[in-house]
Amino acid sequence: MIDFCVETGVEELNLLEYIPRGNAKDKDLVLSFEEELEVVKEIAKKYSQVKDVLNINPRFVRPLVQDYCKQCLGLDFPDVVHGCGAGTFFGFINNKGELYPCDWYVSIVLSEYSGEQINLTIRPFYDIWKEKIFDNPYELTEGSEFYQKYKPCNKCKYLKNKCYPCPVFGINKEEIKIKKCNNYFDLGRDIKKDEK
Ligand code: SF4
Incomplete structure (x- = not known):
């Protein structure tokens, strides 16, 4: 190739x-x-x-x-x-025009924002993208120590630098290898x- x-x-x-x-x-x-x-x-x-x-x-x-x-x-x-670019270089738009960091995050976003606040037919893209929920959404809800349970990521120099392992796998788990x-x-x- x-x-x-x-x-x-x-x-x-x-x-x-x-x-x-x-x-x-x-x-x-x-x-x-x-x-x-x-x-x-x-x-x-x-x-x-x-x-x-x-x-x-x-x-x-x-x-x-x-x-x-x-x-x-x-x-x-x-x-x-x-890895995961949710909220940084990746977004999800549903069929209503609502913008989310990722499709796994719909209910979490809707618990803090109304559908109108994140709707691209109502607000410009960058006005929505600047909302706090798009700034590392998983750390906002799971805490900054969240990736410590990812092994060997927790000792890797590339973590959150060049590599963003998908956080969804870690939700409600003690350890991810x-x-x-x-x-x-x-x-x-x-x-x-x-x-x-
Ligand atoms: S160990 Fe490093 S390179 Fe491998 S997934 Fe974790 S952060 Fe990325």
Whole structure:
């Protein structure tokens, strides 16, 4: 795909995560961690050759992958910004014209705002977007320590910097584990041990 984009003069390639919903439901096509590592390695090998002509957005992985490529493969990897953009670079508009940070948040927003206050047929977009509920909606309702239960995110330099794991999964849960990131941390740690 990268070669095809370069050959045809495409300037930007977004690589998205496979989501097993809709027609993809019940199909076992999600990449295993080992398969993901292979894909990451292929992209990293090509990246330095094509980065000046093709902007690659590898949205199927999280920012830690960049560290893994540097430490374990000695290769650069395209910049990764991952996760939930609710209220920052993503919004949801329903069929009445009401604007929400995310479709999971409809009832919470409506407990604080009237439908008219957030309706795009009544108020301009940016007047609504500036309302407090769009400024990190999950922290407003779940508290600033909310992400502490996300592991290993709670010790990751990319949390709320380049990476915003979906907060919905953490609501009413004691702990959330991002398994693939744990694996990347472990691979990096193994390399550091070997270097000692
Ligand atoms: S550990 Fe968490 S914050 Fe860090 S890259 Fe992975 S998902 Fe993002």
